[in-house]
Structure formats: C-alpha cells, structure tokens
Amino acid sequence: MSFNDKVVIVTGASSGIGAAxxxxxxxxxxxxxxVGRNETKLKEVAKKCKNPLTVVADITKENDIKKIVxxxxxxxxxxxxLINNAGMAIQASILAENAMETYDKVxxxxxxxxxxxxxxxxxxIVKTKGxxxxxxxxxxxxxxGKDQFSYGTSKAAMDxxxxxxxxxxxxxxxxxNSVNPGPVKTxxxxxxxxxxxQLEATFEHMAKMTALGRVSGAEEIADLVTFLASDKAKAITGAVFVSDNGVLIKAN
Ligand SMILES: NC(=O)c1ccc[n+]([C@@H]2O[C@H](COP(=O)([O-])OP(=O)(O)OC[C@H]3O[C@@H](n4cnc5c(N)ncnc54)[C@H](OP(=O)(O)O)[C@@H]3O)[C@@H](O)[C@H]2O)c1
Incomplete structure (x- = not known):
C-alpha cells in the first residue's frame, strides 16, 4: 500500500490513535x-514522521480550524x-448541574x-477525489459506561x-467512512x-468486557484507517467499521 504524494490531515495527532x-x-x-493543542507531544510525533506540517490548533476554535486548511x-x-480523529469525553449525568455545559463541550x-x-x-478533497x-x-x-450520554450522542451523530x-x-x-473502536490503549x-x-486496573477491566479478552493498540486502528483510505477500499463508502475485540457481541 502506498500513499506517495498524498496529503493527509490528522486531527488529534499529538497522542494515541491519531499519532499512530x-x-x-x-x-x-x-x-x-x-494537529493538536499540545506542542510538546506533537513534536514527539513529528520526529516519527517524514517532513510533517505541525499545526498547533484547538479544534473548538473556528479560526484554528481555518488555519489547519x-x-x-x-x-x-x-x-x-482528512482524518477527523480528535475527541474527548467528560462524564456527567443528565441530572447533574453541569449537564448542559458538559454536553456543549463534548x-x-x-x-x-x-x-x-x-x-x-x-x-x-473533491478536487483530488480523495x-x-x-x-x-x-x-x-x-x-x-455510566454518565456518558454526551460522548455517546456525539459519536452516534458522527456516524x-x-x-x-x-x-x-x-x-x-x-x-x-467511519472507524468505531472499542477499548484502545491510549x-x-x-x-x-x-x-x-488506576490505569492498569481499568485496562484489565476493559479487556474483560471484550469477547477476545484484550485491549487494542493504537496501530491496529491505524491499520484499518490506512486500508479504508487506500484504493483497496474503493467500493467502501458510508460504512461504519467496528474494531472492538468483540465488546458488542460478548454475552454477559
Ligand atoms: N482509546 C479508546 O479506547 C477509544 C475508543 C473509541 C474511540 N476513541 C476515539 O478515538 C479518538 C482518539 O482518541 P485516543 O484514544 O487516541 O485519545 P487521546 O490519546 O486522549 O487523544 C485524543 C487526541 O485528541 C486531541 N484533542 C482533544 N481535544 C482537542 C481540541 N480541542 N483541539 C485539538 N485537539 C484536541 C488531543 O490533542 P491535544 O491534547 O494535543 O489537544 C489528542 O491528540 C477520539 O475521537 C476518541 O473518541 C478512542
């Protein structure tokens, strides 16, 4: 698979899945x-890429988004x-005082x-048929998970x-296309x-929630993304690809 001369924007590339x-x-x-806000982490990722363009940007700010393009x-x-990867979660119950503030942020x-x-x-992207x-x-x-209505709603809307x-x-x-991971170590x-x-215990708990008994590495998601972005996937559009080690099929 080759992406020679292709230009790829990755948001949230300072960490985890986006970096991979x-x-x-x-x-x-x-x-x-x-793209990311954390310049120090972006610099570390830049060292692993060949002549990347680094854009320090907060994607909640319209001017920063314009700057990326x-x-x-x-x-x-x-x-x-374009890989729209940047994301986060804040937990809040619909009954909580900060429910709407959390919802807006997420x-x-x-x-x-x-x-x-x-x-x-x-x-x-229309010009390049990308x-x-x-x-x-x-x-x-x-x-x-509990108190995750904002996160789940944002991702359902994204699909x-x-x-x-x-x-x-x-x-x-x-x-x-969409890639929908289950637990990934990031x-x-x-x-x-x-x-x-608490991190190790949380990842262990997450592994137990999967049918395959494991948590993915970020590069497993990157493998799926590069496949979908390549000509090998030329028939695939409008699809939602789950990569979750079988969380959704696990019987309780
Ligand atoms: N890890 C999992 O188990 C998992 C599972 C399912 C889906 N996902 C999704 O995968 C994506 C990547 O998550 P990850 O696991 O790699 O998490 P991560 O390591 O926390 O990385 C999140 C990335 O998003 C960026 N970001 C967050 N808010 C931003 C903002 N306002 N402006 C610019 N960049 C922002 C962060 O960059 P800065 O901090 O530098 O701004 C960082 O690069 C997210 O959309 C997440 O919802 C993750």
Missing part, C-alpha cells in the same frame, strides 16, 4: 499535517485525505469541529454525519481524569 495514524500514513509515503494548502498545495470538540473542518476541506475517515466509537452503537456526507459526496468521487483515560495508578 499519522506515523503510519507517513511511513507509507504520505505528506501529513499533524490554509496552512496545509500553503505547504502541500492540496488535500487528499459536542463542540467531537462533532462540530469535525463538521466545520470537513466543510472547509471537502471542496479540496476520502474522509471519521474516528467514532462503539459508544455510538451501545450505551457504554450519521458520515453516512450523510458519504451520500452527498459520492457523485463527486469522494468516499467517507492517553484517553488519563485525559478524562482516570488517575495513573
């Missing part, structure tokens, strides 16, 4: 734009592939940012966004407030 996706695309010949075009001249980060970036990038991959979650397909724009852009030769848990000393 950026490194894998770069290793396969792509020119990558890596303009800087990519200035540096590489086109956009072939929806802005996980959904609105991806919609706006896609809106700005899509005209350029494709778009959204990183969703199995939380879009089942209620996964339908994938289908909607896949239908819209098909006549322009652009494919749009900084996600730490970033939602699980303390370092």
């Amino acid at each position: 996706i950026a490194v894998e695309f770069s290793g396969l010949g792509a020119k990558v734009t890596i 303009t800087e990519t075009l200035n540096r590489f001249g086109k956009i072939d592939i 929806m802005n980060t996980n959904l609105r940012s991806a919609v706006y970036l896609t809106h700005l990038a899509a005209p350029h 494709n778009i991959i959204n990183i969703s979650s199995i939380a879009s397909l089942t209620v996964f 339908h966004f994938t289908r909607s724009i896949a239908a819209e852009l098909a006549s322009s030769g652009v494919r749009v 900084d996600f848990l730490e970033n939602i407030g699980i303390s370092k000393d």
Whole structure:
C-alpha cells in the first residue's frame, strides 16, 4: 500500500490513535499535517514522521480550524485525505448541574469541529477525489459506561454525519467512512481524569468486557484507517467499521 504524494490531515495527532495514524500514513509515503493543542507531544510525533506540517490548533476554535486548511494548502498545495480523529469525553449525568455545559463541550470538540473542518476541506478533497475517515466509537452503537450520554450522542451523530456526507459526496468521487473502536490503549483515560495508578486496573477491566479478552493498540486502528483510505477500499463508502475485540457481541 502506498500513499506517495498524498496529503493527509490528522486531527488529534499529538497522542494515541491519531499519532499512530499519522506515523503510519507517513511511513507509507504520505505528506501529513499533524494537529493538536499540545506542542510538546506533537513534536514527539513529528520526529516519527517524514517532513510533517505541525499545526498547533484547538479544534473548538473556528479560526484554528481555518488555519489547519490554509496552512496545509500553503505547504502541500492540496488535500487528499482528512482524518477527523480528535475527541474527548467528560462524564456527567443528565441530572447533574453541569449537564448542559458538559454536553456543549463534548459536542463542540467531537462533532462540530469535525463538521466545520470537513466543510472547509471537502471542496479540496473533491478536487483530488480523495476520502474522509471519521474516528467514532462503539459508544455510538451501545450505551457504554455510566454518565456518558454526551460522548455517546456525539459519536452516534458522527456516524450519521458520515453516512450523510458519504451520500452527498459520492457523485463527486469522494468516499467517507467511519472507524468505531472499542477499548484502545491510549492517553484517553488519563485525559478524562482516570488517575495513573488506576490505569492498569481499568485496562484489565476493559479487556474483560471484550469477547477476545484484550485491549487494542493504537496501530491496529491505524491499520484499518490506512486500508479504508487506500484504493483497496474503493467500493467502501458510508460504512461504519467496528474494531472492538468483540465488546458488542460478548454475552454477559
Ligand atoms: N482509546 C479508546 O479506547 C477509544 C475508543 C473509541 C474511540 N476513541 C476515539 O478515538 C479518538 C482518539 O482518541 P485516543 O484514544 O487516541 O485519545 P487521546 O490519546 O486522549 O487523544 C485524543 C487526541 O485528541 C486531541 N484533542 C482533544 N481535544 C482537542 C481540541 N480541542 N483541539 C485539538 N485537539 C484536541 C488531543 O490533542 P491535544 O491534547 O494535543 O489537544 C489528542 O491528540 C477520539 O475521537 C476518541 O473518541 C478512542
């Protein structure tokens, strides 16, 4: 599989799944734009990519999203592939005082940012007949954990966004797909407030929730993403690909 001369934007590339996706695309010949807020972590990922463009951006800010597109075009001249990966979760019950604040934050980060970036990038992806991959979650397909209504709702909406724009852009030769992971070992848990000393126990607990008894590494998700972005997947659009070690099929 080769992505020679393809230009790929990866949001949330400073960590976890996004970092693995950026490194894998770069290793396969792509020119990558890596996006995140944490400059130190982005620098570490940049070292593993070949001549990447690093854009320090908060994807909840419209001007930062514009910057991702303009800087990519200035540096590489086109956009072939967009990976909407940046995301986070905040736990809150619908009964909690901060329910709406939490909902707005999660929806802005996980959904609105991806919609706006896609809106700005899509005209350029139409020109290259490229494709778009959204990183969703199995939380879009089942209620996964307590107090996660905002996260699950953002990911369910993202799945339908994938289908909607896949239908819209098909006549322009652009494919749009979703990858929906189950538990993957990344900084996600730490970033939602699980303390370092609880991490191993949490991953062990998550492994027990899967039929295969394991948690994935981020590179397993990157393998699926690069396959879907490649010509090998030329028949695939509007699809939601679950990679969850069998969480959804596990009998209790
Ligand atoms: N790990 C799992 O088990 C799992 C399962 C299902 C789905 N997912 C999904 O996979 C995606 C990646 O998660 P991960 O597991 O790799 O988690 P992670 O290690 O916490 O990475 C999240 C990434 O999103 C970026 N991000 C978050 N808010 C941002 C903002 N406002 N502006 C710019 N970047 C932002 C972070 O960058 P900065 O901190 O540098 O801004 C970071 O690079 C997410 O969409 C998540 O919902 C993960």
